[in-house]
Amino acid sequence: MSRVNDVGGQQGFGAINPDPHEEPTFHADWEARVFAVQRVLLRRGAYNLDEFRDAIERMPPQDYLTSSYYERWLAGIETLLIEKGLLDHD
Numbered sequence: 001m002s003r004v005n006d007v008g009g010q011q012g013f014g015a016i017n018p019d020p021h022e023e024p025t026f027h028a029d030w031e032a033r034v035f036a037v038q039r040v041l042l043r044r045g046a047y048n049l050d051e052f053r054d055a056i057e058r059m060p061p062q063d064y065l066t067s068s069y070y071e072r073w074l075a076g077i078e079t080l081l082i083e084k085g086l087l088d089h090d
Helices: 029-043 049-057 061-066 069-083
Strands: none
Touching: 029 049, 029 069, 049 069
């Protein structure tokens, strides 16, 4: 079963030709913080990279499609921390 993020080989999504000179690594400070938090949690063993990827891929399709790259990362982090009892849903 494919998920909303599985667009490999599908038509209509356009070419991916990133130009590193056009796009900054982070568009806002909060994105850099999400990146840093994710790195720390991985190194501390809170979850592994496969779990992180799966948490992002389990996002509801509408949320996945309307979220930015780092919004997806944040959703994945929140999901895993709640599932592992490290963060309260409130």
